[in-house]
Amino acid sequence: MSGADVVEAVFETVAGAAPEIRESLVGRRRYEAGENPSGEQQLAADVYADELFEERLLALDGVATYASEEREDVVEGADGDYHVALDPLDGSSNVKSNNAMGTIVGVFDAPLPAGGESLVAAAYVLYGPLTTMVTLREGTVTESVVHEGERHVGTADRSLPDEPTVYGFGGRVPAWTDAFADYASEVEQELKLRYGGAMIGDVNQVLTYGGVFAYPALTTHPNGKLRRQFEGIPIGAIVEAAGGASTDGERSLLATPPEDLHERTPVFVGNRSLIERAEATLSA
The missing domain is CATH 3.30.540.10 (Fructose-1,6-Bisphosphatase, subunit A, domain 1)
Incomplete structure (x- = not known):
């Protein structure tokens, strides 16, 4: 075949x-x-x-x-x-x-x-x-x-809306890093919260309405909780192809191959402007 x-x-x-x-x-x-x-x-x-x-x-x-x-x-x-x-x-x-x-x-x-x-x-x-x-x-x-x-x-040719509308952030708030908390406090002033506890549902909201989904590095899980192989790379590729962007906090989720099958990673996907802001805030 x-x-x-x-x-x-x-x-x-x-x-x-x-x-x-x-x-x-x-x-x-x-x-x-x-x-x-x-x-x-x-x-x-x-x-x-x-x-x-x-x-x-x-x-x-x-x-x-x-x-x-x-x-x-x-x-x-x-x-x-x-x-x-x-x-x-x-x-x-x-x-x-x-x-x-x-x-x-x-x-x-x-x-x-x-x-x-x-x-x-x-x-x-x-x-x-x-x-x-x-x-x-x-x-x-x-x-x-x-x-x-x-x-x-x-x-037939799905793309993110230009104007973002929704956001969904995973992880317990007390376990967010200070840098991510700063980013979240900005985003929540601009967008509507949509978070359902299943990555696919939350990402589909972003693909439908525009915005950002993130499951960041946590103080309890510094490497994040989602798997790069099974979640980060496929979803990052879909969102990027739809005109958005992805990052693990530093670079595209597609840029770093996993060393281990079950390797974890922070995941951010959504409109490019919001992903660029996330990288800038997390690296400051």
């Missing part, structure tokens, strides 16, 4: 699984005994989604490996040139409160862990009132509605 065919097959497989993932949440709101490699307690829904995506994605021609936030190591598949990294159920703690969550996908042409220079496509699924899927391939961001496992294009 060509690279374009592999990417399309990955997207079709993720979209096809989306209704099953959504329906599987019923009865899978309990916590499992184990933790994921980041030390977070796993819901039954996390484990189900991870196993479903592993089975279906590794069955595709051209997909050599599968890696997930929910497992320690990369899983080998058949021969192929492409490597898929997933956060199978981003914001899964929202299952208990019945709030939005999603799936994040990165397709790379180098073995994992791999950086932004090796990313060939990215996507996320948002399980909100509607199931939608935002994809990035060949520099174009497309939003589709997923109905019965099939994508129906809604916006």
Whole structure:
């Protein structure tokens, strides 16, 4: 299969699984005994989604490996040139409160862990009132509605609005650094707070209305809490392709390859002016 065919097959497989993932949440709101490699307690829904995506994605021609936030190591598949990294159920703690969550996908042409220079496509699924899927391939961001496992294009060339409207900042306020608190105090005077506890829901608000999402370095977690491989790079690439910018506080999320599969990073994505201000404030 060509690279374009592999990417399309990955997207079709993720979209096809989306209704099953959504329906599987019923009865899978309990916590499992184990933790994921980041030390977070796993819901039954996390484990189900991870196993479903592993089975279906590794069955595709051209997909050599599968890696997930929910497992320690990369899983080998058949021969192929492409490597898929997933956060199978981003914001899964929202299952208990019945709030939005999603799936994040990165397709790379180098073995994992791999950086932004090796990313060939990215996507996320948002399980909100509607199931939608935002994809990035060949520099174009497309939003589709997923109905019965099939994508129906809604916006073919998605871009951030020029005028930012919303912001969402993660982490407990007492754990914010002084520099980030200064940045937050400026932003909150200008934009409306929209924060739902699932990165995908918050990023989609920014992509829809313009603004900034951040999960910064914290005094309790100086390297941040989100994973560069599974969240930072795919989402950073989507937002940048939509005309925005990303940073880990110093440089684009795509600029630094992860040294470890589960490496954490601060994450800032949104309108370029707001990201540039964040970098300036954090480096002052």
